[in-house]
Amino acid sequence: MSHFAYTGVDQTVELGGDYFMRRVHRPQDKIGLVLVSNAIKRDHQNYLHLGGPGFLLGDGRLNYGRENIVESYYNWHAWRGLFYSIDVEDLADPG
Numbered sequence: 001m002s003h004f005a006y007t008g009v010d011q012t013v014e015l016g017g018d019y020f021m022r023r024v025h026r027p028q029d030k031i032g033l034v035l036v037s038n039a040i041k042r043d044h045q046n047y048l049h050l051g052g053p054g055f056l057l058g059d060g061r062l063n064y065g066r067e068n069i070v071e072s073y074y075n076w077h078a079w080r081g082l083f084y085s086i087d088v089e090d091l092a093d094p095g
Contacts, residue, residue: 010039037069071088
């Protein structure tokens with residue numbers, strides 16, 4: 001389902017990575033961070049502005065800008081293959 005929902009995006013820039021926590025004596029724990037910026041192109045904006053149907057965007061009166069996402073997580077190794085994870089995400093200017 002998410003792949004279908006993602007079709008409204010024309011441009012994506014993404015930068016991210018993760019790090020094993022060996023230096024703090026947690027060799028199987030991992031921390032990660034990703035930055036994502038999505039947008040639609042001008043011709044797509046014009047199409048929606050002129051009344052073209054869109055799956056997620058567009059009523060013809062929107063101010064189109066970049067959608068920016070910052071996401072981070074911590075993956076904690078609890079015991080013998082048992083992991084817990086916490087994820088935090090900030091989404092600015094969705095759609």
